[in-house]
Amino acid sequence: MKTKKILIANRGEIASRVISTCKKMGFSTVVIYSEEDKNSLIIDQADYAFSLGAGTLAETYLNQEKILSICLEAKVDGVHPGYGFLSENTDFAALLEKNNITFIGPRSESIKLMGDKAESKKFLEENKMPVIPGYHGEKQDPDFLKQKAQEIGFPILVKATAGGGGKGMRIVHQVEKFDEELIAAKSEAKKSFSNDTVLIEKYISNPKHIEVQVVGDGKGKAWHFYERECSVQRRYQKIIEESPSPFLTSATRKKICETGVMLAEKINYRGAGTIEFILDCDSTNQEFYFLEMNTRLQVEHPITEMVTGADLVQWQLNVAFGNIPKINQEEIKQLGHSIECRLYAEDPDNNFFPSVGKIDFLSDIILKDFRLETGVRNGDEITTAFDPMILKLVVWGEDREKCVNQMKSALERLPILGFKTNREYLRKCLEIKEFISGEYTTNLITQKHQEICDARAELAEDEIMALLACHTMLNHDGGGERTTPIGGESSVSVFESIRGLRSF
């Protein structure tokens, strides 16, 4: 393929991730950055960087006109949107196509169809694919919705059709609470997505979140890259993901992956996408239902890359420029086990509220079969302006047990100074009985939160005394005030420790 110039309409770790594949393919890269990101790592990594100026997200990373004008000025061939921001924005995809710039993602019509939860479910129902019993219609009269809820049977879920990340979502256990929760869900939906349409569906008490990675060629063929299990979630945010799922029987795995491919092929899907399913652990036959399709690269895509050896960004780029890989499904194998942990700048000792500050120290660990994905380096300022996820740890092991041990070791070797993170919380999650058995559900964190916090707080007396001694010593030394930032010129940037993709 001819060398291309790619603009990455994103920031942080995902921008960095896309740059590394572009480099591998010999493509040149253009990044855009807002005032707050003017010293960010990706500016050094990319070939070209353009400022978006200062302002709100709407004025910077979501500013389609401005991004388009940069694309035209830089004469780029394509735009990779990363995840979040404009990655699932139909207008943006269409705007680029109109200007003869390739949007590295699906066609705008696929984004539109799958972005509307009600529409996508209707489509699946019509095509005899498994969906959760529910009401996804346009009629929003409260009494009518209540009646529908009663038909489905409580507990039910009220959810914003345009929603995501748990916003505009309510579980209702009994009919008496319905009106109240409906109002709350609608007002949240209105505020977050400026659209208060909700859907109602059966609530599954013990669900697993299983998703299938697919890539479509846009001409009716699709490949799957097996499943990811993303049931470790806190407040509807995934924190630990693994592949393969330790729970699925091989029959279910085959069925769920085939369902994903079937959907992608049915809509002539182009590019990388993820079909999310909810699996009912209480069912006798591992019943699963379609939840939604994300028409972008996911945060947790690296675990799939670790077990399949595929570079999903490379697949995206190839497919987007019409360079369809000549690979049969049978050639894509799922090998070993991979886990990802998401590190957030948040304080477990203060309600998990955001924690901000300057990264004073970030270890540059190097482990075998390990990826540290981040867009930050020592000295960077973490602010409240963006998402709190600052890095991802991805490890691979021959089997699940080895993989879990490897992840524990990686977490232990990653002290971060300057603000608080959920690092030890993640470490303790890996030690919960239900996690180890693999039989956990999305209720895991809700049910075990206190246990995890207690385990965190458990510290032997000698360790406490060592801590107090350390404090006293530092105080005595005048507070360890630094004259120069750590590392200085001799420090290895975090990025340099990122290991390449595994290949088999």
Next chain:
Amino acid sequence: MKQEILLSGKKYQIEVTALDQSFIALKFENKSFEFRIIKKNQYFTIMEKEGKLYKFFHTKSDGGFQIVSAGFDYITEDGKQARKKKSLQVEGDIVSPMPGKIFKLLAKAGDKVQTGDPLIVLEAMKMEHTIKATKDGVVKKILFTEGDQVGGKTKLIEFE
């Protein structure tokens, strides 16, 4: 030298009995703890007690330090300083629980409020958090306006 140290909010009274560049001894609840300081630099300290090693990464934080090891992440604070900071606050005054942007002010000076009334909506990292009144009373002064960026533990509202 008697000392009070807060470990992520929990108070410890210790007595430091010896301290030099290579050694520190302290007493806690009548028990003695002696640590040999093996290595220390700006951000890293290794101590040893009875053959066991303690490795800490550390940096200065507000009124103390952030001390991190393989398995934990603690904020230490000097007890005296923490008390001083607290004495500047009046009961009921609203302090930001996290850094963020004042998204919405739901009260104004002179308002009579009751415990639990929402006063401020704070926004950080795409999350919203409502701050509620912790006592019944009258709002004396609101120190910020909508859109302002505030730090963590910053006083936002004074009560009469």
